[in-house]
Structures are given as structure tokens and as C-alpha cells.
Amino acid sequence: MSKLALISVSDKSGLVPFANELVEVHGYKILSTGGTAKLLESNGVPTTEVSEYTGFPEMMEGRVKTLHPKIHGGLLARRDKEDHLAAAKTHAIEMIDLVVVNLYPFEETVAKPEVSYETAIENIDIGGPSMLRSAAKNHASVSVIVDNEDYSLYLAALGDPSRLDSLRKELALKVFQRTASYDGAIAYYLKEQVDASRETPDLGAISGIPSELEISLKRVKELRYGENPHQKAALYGNFFDCFEQLQGKELSFNNIIDITAATYLIGEFQKPTVAILKHTNPCGVASDESLVKAWEKAFETDKQAPFGGIIVVNQTVDLAFAEAVSSIFCEVIIAPEFSSEALELLSKKKNLRLMTVKDSLPADSLREMRSVVGGVLVQDRDLSLSKQSDLEVVTERQPTDAEMRSMRFGWNVVKHVKSNAIVYTGDERTLGVGAGQMSRVDSSKIAVWKAGEAGLDLNGSVICSDAFFPFSDGLIAAAEAGATAVIQPGGSVRDAEVIAAANKRNMTMVFTGRRHFKH
Numbered sequence: 001m002s003k004l005a006l007i008s009v010s011d012k013s014g015l016v017p018f019a020n021e022l023v024e025v026h027g028y029k030i031l032s033t034g035g036t037a038k039l040l041e042s043n044g045v046p047t048t049e050v051s052e053y054t055g056f057p058e059m060m061e062g063r064v065k066t067l068h069p070k071i072h073g074g075l076l077a078r079r080d081k082e083d084h085l086a087a088a089k090t091h092a093i094e095m096i097d098l099v100v101v102n103l104y105p106f107e108e109t110v111a112k113p114e115v116s117y118e119t120a121i122e123n124i125d126i127g128g129p130s131m132l133r134s135a136a137k138n139h140a141s142v143s144v145i146v147d148n149e150d151y152s153l154y155l156a157a158l159g160d161p162s163r164l165d166s167l168r169k170e171l172a173l174k175v176f177q178r179t180a181s182y183d184g185a186i187a188y189y190l191k192e193q194v195d196a197s198r199e200t201p202d203l204g205a206i207s208g209i210p211s212e213l214e215i216s217l218k219r220v221k222e223l224r225y226g227e228n229p230h231q232k233a234a235l236y237g238n239f240f241d242c243f244e245q246l247q248g249k250e251l252s253f254n255n256i257i258d259i260t261a262a263t264y265l266i267g268e269f270q271k272p273t274v275a276i277l278k279h280t281n282p283c284g285v286a287s288d289e290s291l292v293k294a295w296e297k298a299f300e301t302d303k304q305a306p307f308g309g310i311i312v313v314n315q316t317v318d319l320a321f322a323e324a325v326s327s328i329f330c331e332v333i334i335a336p337e338f339s340s341e342a343l344e345l346l347s348k349k350k351n352l353r354l355m356t357v358k359d360s361l362p363a364d365s366l367r368e369m370r371s372v373v374g375g376v377l378v379q380d381r382d383l384s385l386s387k388q389s390d391l392e393v394v395t396e397r398q399p400t401d402a403e404m405r406s407m408r409f410g411w412n413v414v415k416h417v418k419s420n421a422i423v424y425t426g427d428e429r430t431l432g433v434g435a436g437q438m439s440r441v442d443s444s445k446i447a448v449w450k451a452g453e454a455g456l457d458l459n460g461s462v463i464c465s466d467a468f469f470p471f472s473d474g475l476i477a478a479a480e481a482g483a484t485a486v487i488q489p490g491g492s493v494r495d496a497e498v499i500a501a502a503n504k505r506n507m508t509m510v511f512t513g514r515r516h517f518k519h
Contacts, residue, residue, distance in 0.1 A: 004074070005098040006031045006050070006131065007040070010105055011148060016043045018100075018151040026158050028098065075099065075134040079141045098154075099135040099144045103128045103178070107185045117193060124186055132175045139172035146171075146178045181216040188214065213378065226253045241358070246338065247346070248353030254279075255310075255332055255353065261416065262312035262334055263357060264381070268412040269314055271428070274298045276330075278309040281436070285413050286429035291321045297429040299328075302450055306330060317342045382415055382516060392490070392511045394499050399485055399508040402427065403462060407487040407510055410464035415516035421466040422447045424458055424483065431456045440465065441474050448481045458482035466516040468492040472501035479505045489515045 005028045009015060012035075019040055022028040030047045032040055040047045053070065074096035077084040088095065104125035109115055135144035143164070145154060150171060157163040217236035226233035233253045243259065245251065251259070261280035266273060271287040274294040284301035288294040291313055299306065311325060312334040322342035325333065332353040333346070346352060370377045388408065393399065399407065410425035417423060418436035422443040425431060432451030434443030444463070451458050459482035468491045469475050475486060475498050486502060490511030502509045 003028045003097040004031060004094055005029070005100065006071070006075075006096050007100040008033045008036050008050075008128070008131075009100060009102045009148070011102050012036065012039055014148050014151055015100075016040065016045065018148075018155070019045045021155055022098075026155075031096070069093065071096070071131065072134050075131065075142055076138050078138065095141075096135075097142060099131055099142065101128045101132050101144075102146055102148065103132075103182055106182065106189075110185075110189050120189060125182070129179045129182065132179060136172035136175035139168040140165075143168050144171050144175050146175050150174070177218075181218060184214050184216040213376070215376075221251075223253050224250065243334075243358065244356045246343065246354040246356060247350075248332075249351045251353060258310045259332060259334060259355060262310050262332075265413070265416040266312045266314050266334075268416075272315045273313065275312050276302075276306045276309055277312070278305045281417055281433070282413055282430070283309065283433055284430055287409065288428070291315050291317070292324050295321060295324050300456065301430045301433070301454055303454065310334065319345060322346050382518070390513065391487075392513070393508065394490065394495075394511050395502045395507060395509045397503075397506055397508045399510065403485040403508060404510075406462040407464065407485055410462055411487050411512065411516075414464040414466050415518065417466065417518065419466055419517045419519060421516070421518065423464045424448070424451060424461045424481075425464060426458075426461045431458060431461055440467070440469070441477065444474055444477055444481075448477075451481075460484050462487065464488070466518070468495070468515075469498050470494060472498045475501050475507070475509075476505075479507055484508065486510070487512065489513060491515075 003026070005019075005022055007015070007019060007030055015036070016039065019030060020043070023030060023045060030040060030045060031050055031053055032047045033050045037047050037049050050068075050071065069091065070093050073088055073091065073093040077088050077093065077095060079085070079095065087093075104123045106120070106123045106125065109123040110120050132144060132146055135142045143154060145151065153167060154171075157167045219234050219236050220238075220240060221235040223233040223235060225231055231253075235256060239256065242263075258277055258280055262275060262277050265275050265277070265282060265285070269287055272289065272291050272294050273285065273287040274291055275282050276284040276298055283305035284298035286294045286297035286301075288297065294313075307329055309330050310332045311330050313321070314336065316337040316339060317333065317335045318339045319341040322338075322345045326345060326349070330352070332355060334355045334357060336357055338346070338354060338356070343354070346354060368379050368381055388404070391407075406425045406427060409428045410423050410430075413425070413430060413433075414421050414423045417433060420434075420437050420440040420443045422434040422440065423430060423432070424447050432447035432449075432454075434445070434447035434450070437443040437446065448458065461481075461483045462485040463475075463478040463481075463483040465474070465486070465488040468489050470492050471494060478486065479501075484507055486507060486509040488509070488511065490513065492498065495511075499509065
């Protein structure tokens with residue numbers, strides 16, 4: 001007796017060879033609908049239309065086609081219950097052994113700019129989730145595939161029937177995970193529409209801080225390990241919708257975190273800019289008229305830390321830049337694009353990961369989440385850039401144009417350095433970086449020491465601090481190191497003391513009014 005498979009998919013990749021093997025090798029008959037049926041028939045796969053099987057036509061623009069007792073009876077009937085089988089026989093309901101369904105692309109539809117509400121609603125699948133849930137509920141007898149990547153697994157199990165029971169459970173689990181995610185996406189979209197139409201809008205939801213937070217992400221990749229080899233890890237979400245890997249080893253847990261930090265940092269700059277990061281901290285950043293010149297200045301900041309680090313740029317990587325960076329070992333290079341000549345040269349480093357950034361990052365990249373005991377913390381990303389008109393010069397001496405340019409450059413860098421953070425800059429380049437210390441003075445000492453190790457002169461430099469100087473000692477130390485200008489948030493009860501120390505040393509100082517802690 002032939003087995004019956006019901007196939008109706010939006011994503012048709014890999015379908016024809018799969019269906020053909022079901023028929024030719026394993027003796028299945030195929031039920032199908034609409035475009036799926038046409039595709040299979042045009043490729044020589046014998047197919048029966050669902051409307052022909054049920055004796056009931058598709059109607060209402062396809063909204064009603066599989067919601068029929070002959071379909072759901074064939075999915076839900078328990079094969080171990082005589083009364084179920086008797087009812088099926090009475091009503092000419094055949095048992096359906098396999099369901100292959102993937103859903104209307106609702107998430108992809110609403111992600112498109114300017115999508116209409118009507119189009120979004122029409123892309124809410126009703127019959128698909130109903131068939132999936134019916135089949136998954138009865139997975140003791142019915143196999144169900146919601147992901148075309150599972151075609152090969154199912155065919156392998158047909159060749160070894162002892163594997164079918166455990167595979168059916170796994171496939172049923174994937175169904176309920178997928179339908180939960182699908183329903184969550186619909187609910188989130190509708191909530192956005194309702195909030196937008198309210199006379200008194202939910203300001204929290206608009207700012208990205210909703211009253212309820214629903215998270216449903218698909219696992220896209222199991223990683224070799226987490227931060228350390230003894231930790232298991234996996235990647236969830238749409239990371240690879242934002243980036244494309246052109247070559248190199250598989251990305252690690254730490255690579256993915258570093259790539260994210262590097263992408264956020266490079267987004268601060270318009271001029272050709274190079275940033276080198278290690279453990280998410282920038283160890284060298286510079287802007288110039290060309291990437292090669294920017295690279296030379298960024299690398300000069302610290303020639304030790306970049307070993308095994310991340311390089312990110314905001315312009316196309318050409319052959320000249322590829323030649324400049326090829327002398328050092330790094331894990332990842334990230335760019336908007338690579339020239340063919342650059343790719344040919346860098347391809348000689350088989351393990352080097354080359355990543356391109358797609359045109360724009362999704363809206364959820366404007367929000368950060370962190371797991372904590374019993375829940376998650378959610379916040380807006382630290383995007384606030386101070387306009388020059390927002391900066392308050394609090395000293396007697398006004399900054400020169402060069403000092404102001406260096407302060408604004410450094411302010412864009414220091415916000416991406418772990419607190420306590422101190423960055424010395426000059427002429428749109430980093431000179432010394434001090435990160436992640438318990439004392440701000442210690443961060444400053446490290447930054448000065450790193451500049452000295454690199455042979456960089458801090459005379460005439462700018463010191464950038466992510467938070468206020470609580471005492472004048474930090475500013476005095478910066479002056480002794482050679483800094484002539486300071487940019488910091490201000491707001492200390494001892495601001496007057498710090499300003500007086502700056503005036504005494506003929507330094508210029510700017511308050512931003514914004515702190516940039518990064519924990």
C-alpha cells in the first residue's frame with residue numbers, strides 16, 4: 001500500500017529531488033497545492049492536487065484549501081485506535097504519513113521597507129501551521145518536516161526505519177519551535193501597529209523598551225565551543241543576514257563578539273578609517289585620506305596587541321591595503337567590500353576570515369541585551385554623539401581646530417573601550433589606550449606606558465575620558481604626560497578643582513555632558 005505525503009512549501013529549494021526520491025525509491029504518493037504542485041508536475045513528479053483529493057475547491061484566493069477533514073483526519077487519526085481507523089474508513093479518509101510544509105514568509109515580508117499592512121496580513125499562514133501542528137501532535141505515526149535542511153535526514157531514516165521514531169520526535173519539536181517563533185513574529189508586528197495607532201502611544205515600546213519582552217530566535221549554528229574550549233555554545237538569530245563570510249575558518253564564539261564590537265566602532269567614522277581590536281577593545285584606530293595611511297597610524301599605536309586580533313575598515317579593501325596588513329597574523333578582516341586583487345592575495349592565508357558587512361544593520365542592532373541571574377537586561381545602544389555645538393569649553397583657553405578635531409575623534413573611540421577608559425589621541429589617531437581598570441588613574445598610566453612602548457610622543461596630545469575626573473590628580477598626570485587638551489563628561493562635585501588645575505597648566509578642557517561607561 002502506498003504511503004501518502006502532503007507537500008506544500010513556500011521555500012522550494014531542494015524539493016524536486018527530495019520528492020522524486022520519495023516517489024521513485026520509497027513508493028510515496030504526493031498530495032500538493034498551488035505552486036508546489038505545478039513545480040512538481042513540471043519536473044515529472046506525479047502529484048495529486050489537494051482540491052481533487054478532498055473534492056472541495058480552493059477558494060477565497062487560496063485562503064481555504066487544506067482546512068478539510070480529509071486532510072486533518074488523515075493527520076490526526078491514531079493508528080492504534082480502532083474507532084479512529086473505522087471513522088476514517090467511513091469517510092474515505094486516507095492516512096497521511098508525511099507532511100512537508102514551510103510557512104509563508106511573514107518575517108521576511110514585514111522586514112521590507114514600506115511594506116503595507118494589507119500585504120503583511122496576507123502573509124500570515126493559517127493552513128500551514130494547522131497542518132504542521134496536527135502532524136506534530138501525532139508524531140508517533142506521522143513524520144513532519146518544516147525545514148528543508150532535514151530532507152536528507154528523513155531520506156536516510158527511510159533507509160534505516162529503526163531511526164524513524166526518534167527522528168519524528170526531533171522533527172515534531174522543530175515544528176512547535178517554528179510555529180511558536182512564527183506566532184511571536186506576528187504578535188510583535190501587530191503590537192507595533194497597535195502601538196503606532198494609539199492616541200497615547202506606548203513610549204517605552206517605541207524606544208525599544210517594551211512592557212513585555214518576547215524572544216524567539218532560531219539556532220543557526222552550533223559553535224565549536226564558547227569563550228573557552230570546555231564551554232558549549234551556539235549562535236541564534238540573524239547574524240548572517242548582516243554579514244557574509246568570504247573565506248577562512250568557521251567563526252568562533254569570540255570572533256562573533258569581536259566582529260559585533262568592531263562593526264559598532266567603525267560605524268562612528270566617515271573618513272577612511274582603520275580600527276584594530278583585541279577582546280572587543282580597540283588597540284589602535286586612525287582616520288586618513290587612504291586606508292593604507294590610516295592603517296600605518298593605527299598599527300603604530302600598538303604593534304603587539306593586534307596579533308590574533310580583528311581589523312575593521314569602512315572602505316573597500318584594495319590590493320595596497322591587503323599588502324600592508326598581510327605581514328601580521330590576525331583572525332578577521334571586516335570591510336564593506338574586497339577588490340578581486342585583494343581577495344586573491346589574502347586567499348593565500350587559508351585560515352584568515354574575511355567578512356563583508358551588508359548595507360544596513362537591522363533595527364534590533366540598536367538595542368543591547370545581557371543575561372543576568374533570573375532574566376535579561378535591555379538597553380539602547382550607546383549611540384549618542386555629541387554635536388560640536390553641545391560641547392562646553394569650561395577653561396580659559398579655547399581649543400585649537402586641531403585639538404577639537406582630535407577630541408571629537410577620541411570621543412568616538414573612548415565610548416568603545418571598556419571602563420575605566422582613557423584614550424590619548426592626536427591628529428585623528430590613537431596614541432595610547434588604557435582599558436578596563438578599576439582605577440581611572442591606572443587606565444591613564446597604562447595608556448601613557450603603551451604610548452611610550454610604541455615610541456609615540458604625547459606632547460600636544462588630547463586625553464579622552466569616558467567618565468568625569470573625580471579629582472584633579474588624573475588631569476595633572478595627563479598634563480605631565482604632555483596632553484594639552486581634555487574631553488570628558490564633567491559632573492563631578494570637584495569639577496571646579498579640575499578646571500582650576502587645567503587653567504593653571506594652560507590646558508583646554510571640554511565637557512560633553514554625557515558619560516560613556518562600557519562594562
